[in-house]
Amino acid sequence: MAQPLARNTRRLPMVDRDQALSFLQQSLQTQAEKLYGIALEDLHLRPAHQGGQNIVYSYTKDSREYILRISFRSDRPPEQIQAELDFVLFLSDHGARVSTPVRSRQGRYSEVLWLGERPLSLVVFEKAPGDRLADRGYQYRDGAPIEEYFANWGQTLGKMHRLARRYAPDPSSARRALLVDTLADQTIPRYVPASQRRVRERCAQLIERLRQLPRDEGAFGLIHGDFSDGNFCIDYADGTITAFDFDDAAYCWFMYDLADAWRAGTGWIAHEADAEKRRAFMERYFATLLQGYAKEHTLSGEWLGRLPLFVELVAIEAVMNEFRAIAEQGEPYDDEGLAFALRCIEEGIPFLGFFDPIYSHEHPFQLR
Template identity: 40%
Template sequence: MNVNEVISICRTHLLPVLPEFYSLEGYEFQLIPAHEGGRNVVFSCNKTGSDADTDAKILRISFLADRNREDFLAELEYIRYLYDHGGSVSNVVSSNMGNLLEEFTHNYHTYYICMFEKARGKLLVENNYQYREGVPITEYYYNCGKVLGKMHQLSKKYTPVHSRYSFFDKYNAQYIDRLIPKSFTLLKEKMVDLLNSLKKLDKSRESFGMVHFDYSDGNYMIDYNTGDITVFDFDNSCFCWYMYDLANIWTHGVGWTQFEHDADKRKKFMEEYFATVLAGYKSETNIEIPMLDKLPLFINVTVMENIIDTFEVMRNNNEELEVDEELTYLIKCLEDDIPYKGFFHEIYSCEEPFEYVE
């Protein structure tokens, strides 16, 4: 079953009976185009005649068989916990029956339904990556770290009812061997070495817990009146090291200086950028220096995750194996032990960022 088939089923069979699940009288539904590899069908629900974000909702329909009811409940319960304890997240809307999750069955296939308050503001990309007029961009860097720090601090006290999977439940040697073709022998060896390095790290509540696992500017809105950030899309959330989310912030920060020719200037920018992120983060929670020193290791973990995700998309879409310039670049970084996603290495080209050009 592909996304277009699911969209047709949702329009024809689910939306007409949606009032059984949620009170959405006077709302119009607009399909939000899925990104490549998307695992859900998502609609924006806007009240007729109202432009207020406070009235808008987001409807998510999940259809792939890679997750079960327990997985979804664990995700939604975590979001509700964060919201109830002051986390800046898009809250889950309970159904008319008081449930966080509902199910819809059509032709013996089960679809999982949930509803969220729409986060206030805009994505950075919707504002052409321009920040608030008259306000230094460092405010954004600081707030980005602060919001994440608050979520991690709350995670340190979180005891789930339904538990999400842990990092090694998915990222392990057996899964890598099944997913990655045999021709990538060295890549698979490097990934296993990376996993073995992670297994040696501390997994106390201060360093390991529920994380977003995709914390980036595509998954939070910015209120351009206040600078407030509201996080959404916890679809990949799992138990992992908090340092992973911080490394992910680092990897997305390169976009601010990716066209700079001078590697030393890129490095200086990234040091200042990440220091500002950490200042915001540490205003909400603590992180030990030994774990911060593992930043290069966790940047490699984000590279590994990107590679695995690309192979998963090709598999789920039944696509032939295609190793393009971007995937080749990531693979070479791991295979050749090039740190920091190659951003300060001669492999990097500011004309073709993060693409391998021989």
């Protein structure tokens, strides 16, 4: 049954997606109406994707579209979900375009259903206006240059970082974790196989370098943590961007989000055979993104010069998500993709191997 958080959830038993989904199909028959005034048959399950972190439904009520997100991962207990929502509401209150949570009939932004001793956190969000770029076949709006999209992406990110500098969570509430500490103390020891000795060594070396960096007020704070084009919608009327999916939010350097945006840009030129043309495009792309970013927030040249370091961190975090999905969700081992990423980490190949001879434009980011 649904209830506010009232149990110790620090050490949570593991539950996989299939278990959670089977439970929800039964529980939501009564709880969907009780909590949100929506009938089960009006909930539409969204397809899962590889490495998916949540179970997601969409529905329409009173001519408005909503998203119901259910979090089941063991490292995302209800108090961390509440901390995420507090940040999202702060951003919204201060003018950022974000998908905001809505209260349940009980007046709460998040609800909990218990699967045995395992809490599943439910949150309803207003659907972000517009569409994801992938939903439009990666076609941007008619008559507008793609550079507008890149700049708007950067500006949206810059505004979130500018506001994050002012964000001060309630001292009595849970705080989102430090990304580097989570990697070092939990993710790597738990999920990286002991056989991956070189990967563990490289991760430890990177973490040590990161821990030596200053945590400047203007360069460090609570970040989105996964601000790729799958986690925002574009209003095709004017190009404005609305962000969602802050469940990876963590304390880290702002350069992490920028490095993640750099990684996402590789898809535009991934099938180009000439490495120098790939490099030239990425320089133009990232410069345009930074022009938008600078409209809201500024990072020094010294911080921007650390882009290779943070792209490496993004790569390691992505590999950790692969290992976690294999361990917790039983997802198939992606031999070629994961092997490519591991080779780059082991050998210290910068920029995801995108400009290295190891890269194949015919089989992007796969080891052949």
